[in-house]
Amino acid sequence: MALRFFNTYSRELEEFAPREAGKIDIYTCGPTVYSRAHIGNFRAYIFEDLLQRHLEARGFKVHRVMNITDVDDKTIRGSREAGIPLTKFTEQFKEAFFDDAETLRIKRADEYPSATDQHYIDKMISMIGALIAKGLAYQADDKSVYFRIHNFPNYGKLAHFDLTQLQSTGRVKHDEYDKEHIGDFALWKAWDEKDGDVKWASPWGPGRPGWHIECSAMATALLGDQIDIHCGGVDNIFPHHEAEIAQSEGVTGKKFVRMWMHCAHLLVDGQKMAKSLGNFYTVPDVLAKGYTGRELRYALIRVHYRTQLNFTWEGMNEARESLGRIDDWLRRLREIAGDESGIAPGHEFEDALDDDLNISAALGFLFETIRETNRAMDRGELDPATAGSWLQWWNRVDAVLALGGQEIEIPPAVLALAKEREQARLAKDWKKSDELRDQLSALGWEVRDSKDGQKITKRAGA
Numbered sequence: 001m002a003l004r005f006f007n008t009y010s011r012e013l014e015e016f017a018p019r020e021a022g023k024i025d026i027y028t029c030g031p032t033v034y035s036r037a038h039i040g041n042f043r044a045y046i047f048e049d050l051l052q053r054h055l056e057a058r059g060f061k062v063h064r065v066m067n068i069t070d071v072d073d074k075t076i077r078g079s080r081e082a083g084i085p086l087t088k089f090t091e092q093f094k095e096a097f098f099d100d101a102e103t104l105r106i107k108r109a110d111e112y113p114s115a116t117d118q119h120y121i122d123k124m125i126s127m128i129g130a131l132i133a134k135g136l137a138y139q140a141d142d143k144s145v146y147f148r149i150h151n152f153p154n155y156g157k158l159a160h161f162d163l164t165q166l167q168s169t170g171r172v173k174h175d176e177y178d179k180e181h182i183g184d185f186a187l188w189k190a191w192d193e194k195d196g197d198v199k200w201a202s203p204w205g206p207g208r209p210g211w212h213i214e215c216s217a218m219a220t221a222l223l224g225d226q227i228d229i230h231c232g233g234v235d236n237i238f239p240h241h242e243a244e245i246a247q248s249e250g251v252t253g254k255k256f257v258r259m260w261m262h263c264a265h266l267l268v269d270g271q272k273m274a275k276s277l278g279n280f281y282t283v284p285d286v287l288a289k290g291y292t293g294r295e296l297r298y299a300l301i302r303v304h305y306r307t308q309l310n311f312t313w314e315g316m317n318e319a320r321e322s323l324g325r326i327d328d329w330l331r332r333l334r335e336i337a338g339d340e341s342g343i344a345p346g347h348e349f350e351d352a353l354d355d356d357l358n359i360s361a362a363l364g365f366l367f368e369t370i371r372e373t374n375r376a377m378d379r380g381e382l383d384p385a386t387a388g389s390w391l392q393w394w395n396r397v398d399a400v401l402a403l404g405g406q407e408i409e410i411p412p413a414v415l416a417l418a419k420e421r422e423q424a425r426l427a428k429d430w431k432k433s434d435e436l437r438d439q440l441s442a443l444g445w446e447v448r449d450s451k452d453g454q455k456i457t458k459r460a461g462a
């Protein structure tokens, strides 16, 4: 079956073939490291992980780049408020991002370029210079450099956006008076005192890059002028990805991206996630409720990426139940399976994912298989060779889902003791904290204290 994906650019399902047979380049917009990423961000990263793993299962060699945005308004504001240098401020959230990605079993990208790397800053500056030379950018009186959207006729094509609307609804902020058009976006932001020591030299004076040019520069520097697939969340479509197209194509004159894929929003209890609503969750928040990374991965992967996902605790419990069914099934199969293999299971699972990553159909097939083989085992009719074949098939499927049960589950009693210990530490009751550590140790668990709180691991040999 041919691969087909929904291309945001055309708003149509399109058959997908990479530029070079057998190889696929993917660029995915990564985190802005000013706070810990929330589970909505990770929903998009898990969708990208599913995409990569499926393409690899189909025999493609995938080269994936994910950028880290470590300079923008939010990171600068955060570092100023924390009173620490920008790099020190962003470092902690970079680390947290990689921790959480590992908890959720997200494969590492091949490269994680950082926007503040001088190599990429140079590339951004050279792209901005090229855009000015082509009349696609200009330096305004405020010394910042802006993209001139009126000279790029395709601007708005990705978002299916009407530029005249932009004029009528846009409220002009004080610092945007210098622009020729309200929709013109900053390529280079002139330094001002709020930026502190965050600045780079450029032909237009000291300043820093705009967020959009960061991605255009890192994407083309690492993957070339043209990319097979570019992903992100729907909130990236406008203006971020629209701007990426304008900048990249403005410089190269070549079509930047073949396939634009975007992941829908995540809601919590039917509402948009917001700190003010108290429904804002990070990965550690979910783990603190006693769930595992594997369970959260399942809850985030099971809904088709273009459908809004409503996160609920009930949904987490359903995820736990579904994984329990898989675990029980595998245990039964392993009891029966012999060394020889029998029937060769077909490719229904992979075929479903070929169709715009139809995860519902793929999981539907998995659970139908579980039901049928369980019934055969109930009747004592599943022979060792067939059981062995289904185990082999599961290995193939799990290379894509990454839901296998290798994870060590922390028993509720251990979690309760660990929580008690954390409270003791907060109350500076060191004696009690040490006693609880000993109790945990006697149960075979070790706690380590890190700046993200304590980490619980099974003691080696326990």
Ligand SMILES: [Zn+2]
Pocket (backbone or CB within 6 Å): 028, 029, 030, 215, 240
């Ligand atoms: Zn981006």
